[in-house]
Amino acid sequence: MSDWRPRLIASDMDGTLLHSDDTVGEATVAELRRWADDGVPLVLATGRPPRWMRRIREVVRTGTAVCCNGAVLLDLGRFEILEEDALPPAVLADVTAGLRAEQPGTWFAVEYGLEFRHEPVYRPRWDLDAPGVAEATLEEIVSAPAAKLLARHEDLPRDEFMRLVERVVGDRATVTNSSSDALAEISASGVTKATGIAKVAARHGVGPEDVVVFGDMPNDIAAFDWVREAGGRAVAMAHAHPDLLAAATDVTGTNDDDGVAAFLASL
Incomplete structure (x- = not known):
């Protein structure tokens, strides 16, 4: 070559x-x-x-x-x-409910186009006061299609948390990770x-x-x-x-x- x-x-x-x-x-x-x-x-x-x-x-x-x-x-x-290619609200609701049931200490956020919404307890690492970034309830977060769902756990090791997320999500969505944190990035299936x-x-x-x-x-x-x-x-x-x-x-x-x-x- x-x-x-x-x-x-x-x-x-x-x-x-x-x-x-x-x-x-x-x-x-x-x-x-x-x-x-x-x-x-x-x-x-x-x-x-x-x-x-x-x-x-x-x-x-x-x-x-x-x-x-x-x-x-x-x-x-x-x-x-x-x-x-967005995650539909029904999948967002099912996935967040499943993860919260397995690990109550899991917090969620979503990317919508040019905006970001996160639960009040979710701890963003950046953009705390940036335009388009705002707090929302979990019910509000899952109410509209999202480009990416973020699931974070502050206490579990990254690999352990990722295995948990992959098991709970199954084939309903695509799960990956791009940081050293216990932060799962979830996209639409495929x-x-x-x-x-x-x-x-x-x-x-x-x-x-x-x-x-x-x-x-x-x-x-x-x-x-x-x-x-x-x-x-x-x-x-x-x-x-x-x-x-x-x-x-x-x-x-x-x-x-x-x-x-x-x-x-x-x-």
Whole structure:
């Protein structure tokens, strides 16, 4: 595969494209622009909601972002939501009731388009006073379709909590995790970063065999499997979660060492 070149670049953001201080390294910016000049589009595939994509537009001014782990396609240039695969209220109600019954200390929040609603007891790590962020009762939270349901537990270890969530949710929704916290990210059934990237790639007439995907956490596994099985490249960061490293075709440097830029420059 020494002469292999991607026709589309897809990258996770946190822990991958971004440095630990939430900036993009100069080497990465230069490399992405070099590929863009050659007509190769960049897709940002992230667990982040659309409202967290404003600052990255200073670096990536056009194109499509796959947000909320595949549930939302966002036009970065116009900053408009193009498509959303939402969890229906009935599933939201069933899942939250099941998890609360199993673990009463589970708290919930949801992403709705450009807004965020959380139970009063839920402890957001960011955006405490940001526009679009507000408290709501659980009944209000499950009353409308949501791009992503967040279930957090402050006391259980991450892996134990994730196993619990996966067992309770079953095949009613897709469960993943992208942080070191006991925080489950729940999307509509079948929705992953892979499905979101595939939609964008199809718009460019590109198949998975011509895609390179960069990532660092379990929410990137579906996208890794999608490209690897077709002959594309699935590139894990050096510090990636062990489960993602096991799914990778390649490993590059850390995010703070501009690992994405280093790998692209090697092609």
